[in-house]
Amino acid sequence: MLKITRRTLLATALAGACFVPQAHAETTLNALFMAQAAYSESDVREMTERFTEANPDIKVNLEFVPYEGLHDKTVLAQGSGGGYDIVLFDVIWPAEYATNGVLVDVSDRITGAMKDEVLPGAWTTVQYQDKYYGMPWILDTKYLFYNKEMLEKAGIANPPTTWDELAEQAKILKEKGIVEHPIAWSWAQAEAAICDYTTLVSAYDGAFLDAEGKPAFQSGGGLSALEYMANSYESGLTNPNSKEFLEEDVRNVFQNGEAAFALNWTYMYNLANSSEDSKVAGKVGVVAAPGIEGKSEVSAVNGSMGLGIPATSENVDEAWKYIVYMTSQDVQDKYAKGSLPIWASSYEDEAVTSGQEELIAAAGKGLAAMYPRPTTPRYQELSAALQQAIQETLLGQSSAEDALQSAVENSGL
């Protein structure tokens, strides 16, 4: 009985196979992106539509989650055969993903031409121990945005070039009553706070880990960075709600004209400076985040992201095709208002630079100074411990020194 059934099934399957060999075998790809920041959701949908128009045999389903869900979703989908074919990943995850075999090693697929033409800094986003786990897609760092009108009103000619100068200017703005809380940051208990902190660590020439891979952030530059944050918070120069803010909250406050300075990613420039919703359109200035006298000229965090292929994908070739398209120079140049291209020659293209010369200038300095968050397979734990330390210090629950010391103990390193 069983035999007959099996034979019948086989016959049916064969017959079916004979009838449809000519038809396009349609492949459906499932891609995981984050909602907001850098390319907007509608940008990604538009790009994808172009791709599927050019490749009618491939269908792409898009999934958008908040940044906070990106890591867990990727890891959790590992167990499922019907998981993702393309995932967006942050620069901090390749170590963990590579160690646990989450992403496909695509070193062989990257051509020499790609290697030559993409900015070297972008490649660090997708590398771990000399192997490539995807293509860089979003080349990003935190910039210092400022409200030109407010600075002018306060009689400040130039935006700050050092963090101390930022505090001084903020003080003037506050004392003159131009804005109640001049600076807005994203210090919620989330990765966003680590990005702001890292920017300051780079300014103070600090280090997260020492040569042996042991924590080193509890003293030197790492400590000074947190103390700067705490001072800025206590002095009232920083919007006290910053400890609840993510990047979009910072943008809302800044473009609502309630902050003179804000630390945020590339994407805010064009949204705040030219969108209808913005009350500060045309008044937005941007520079590389400042430095510390005697230690640095500018400061920056590597906040880049890449596109990779999960090891469970059954459509690696099609997924790579999609990634190559999404990271291609044409596509990136076209959407350069949301995120700056990874391609070196794009920065000489007027179509890319026009209307955002200021941003490009800031990028020239900022991208060159990008400082990495630590590379460790246990980054998530380290980050959680640091987030807690930052918040405890801001809330006055413990001194910066003690908080960082307990972060060392909780870091899992």
Added chain:
Amino acid sequence: MSGTRLTMRAWLMMLPLLVVMTAIVGWPLLDTLRLSFTDARLVGTGGDWVGLDNYARMLSSSRFLDTLSTTTIFAVVSVTLEMVLGVLTALLLNQAFYGRTLLRALLILPWALPTVVNATLWRLIYNPQYGALNALVTQLGLTTDYQSWLGQPASALTALIIADAWKNFPLVALIALAALQMVPREITSASLVDGAGPFSRFRHVTLPYLVGPLMVALVLRTIEAFKVFDIIWVMTRGGPANSTRTLSILVYQEAFSFQRAGSGASLALIIALLVTVLAGVYTMLIRKAAGSSS
């Protein structure tokens, strides 16, 4: 039909349910128990026997103790608030007044609102920069500065408790109201004739009818409050400075964000044990209360 055959038939009819529960609850529970003695990771390799290490590490870690106390505070305060508001509401609705039926119908709305929507709604209300609560208290002249409700440890937990109580007190109210309506009119009237004041009437006449049903509500709500995840996940994700991190959030972090399935499993079982003990104590109290009130 003989008793044995009847029982056999009953077991047969129970079978689908028991199979389902064994497969989806029984087996995972046993497997969690096994995992809790290993250093298994969520994906990839691992899974060596480590004995009681996970338990020892968890029970002695400050993370666990802090989280346990946060969870306890959340559960005790929010359930107390819900019980008090619920009983007061039921007493009100037990009075005759125009619009009573409508008001009782309104009670079902917060209860029917999905938990995640409720959390989202309150998160918007508490927004530090543009939220309705800040606008309200400022426009009423109660404060001049906008507050960061979900950004300060003390107010964040309070804000969560209020959001939780708003959704759940109607359930207590409806249960209490149904119990109140079972109090025979004659008894109330008789005690009125006896000249009992409103408080002594509540204490001696009404309360005995309420105790049983309220105890059931209390157990259900306490168990749920101890397991709380959704509302915190959506509103604060455990922040600021982990001051609203509850046990379930901690397990999620351990097992899924950090991928330490083994130690996450041990923590989950500790919670299960705590809830079981709690429910056991309550059940004893209910039995006692039922014994004394009848």
Added chain:
Amino acid sequence: MEHRSLPFTLFIYATALLLAAVILAPLFWLMIMSVSPATQLTAKPLQWWPETFDWSRYQFLLSTVENSAGAAFVASLFNSLKVATMATLVALAVSVPAAWAVSRTPAVGWSLSMVILTYMLPPVALSVPLFMGLAKLQLLNSVFGLALVYLSILAPFTTWLLKSGFDGIPRELEAAAMMDGANLFQTLRIITLPLATPVIATSALFAFLLAWDEFFYALLFTSDLRAKTLTVAIADLAGGRVSDYGLIATAGVLAALPPVLIGALLQRALISGLTSGGVKG
């Protein structure tokens, strides 16, 4: 009615009004946010009533254009509907016979108590093995897998409700039918089930609402529009990455509509269901 003093009557009405306000204000505000222009929601001082009603967000979220944000939202709505319906139907299918058996044969009652005790387990205590098990069965990110897991939440609950319903149906009716020569299935079909229809319907409603509300398992076991449910979609929107608060509110209104409508229209049945268990213990 007993006599009431005027101040007491006034007090009753005042508290009734306060209660109505406490219940309604947040809900109204959710609806107002969903139709207020975005700039008005970030205005200071905050305006409590929209100058113009902006319905565009509803259009946006309910759009069916392929691969749009709206289509993703609609897909999650349908996923919620599918999962909740499937889980409810299967839960009833296993709990009707079980509840009847416990009601008529108390000797097996202890097994139902065991089943109900599982309610005390936090979902996190089962999540890791369930995750691994579903992965092996290729049921992650699938509405079927999710419905299967929900079954373990719904079935104990419906069995418990149904049992108290069956308890209220006199055994004598069943016995009489049996005497007339009907077998067990005929008896159940002709006598018991018709009489139990109201309680079965109530149980189904509760089960549906429970499944619609579930978040934790859906968060873990679904990853995209093939299975992602509405609660997860809303949590994603509320995750702090959407700058238009009105859009979040709109999603909330849409997700709340089905259960709130069920609650409002069928409140009598729901309240009797809610309280019968509680009052009888």
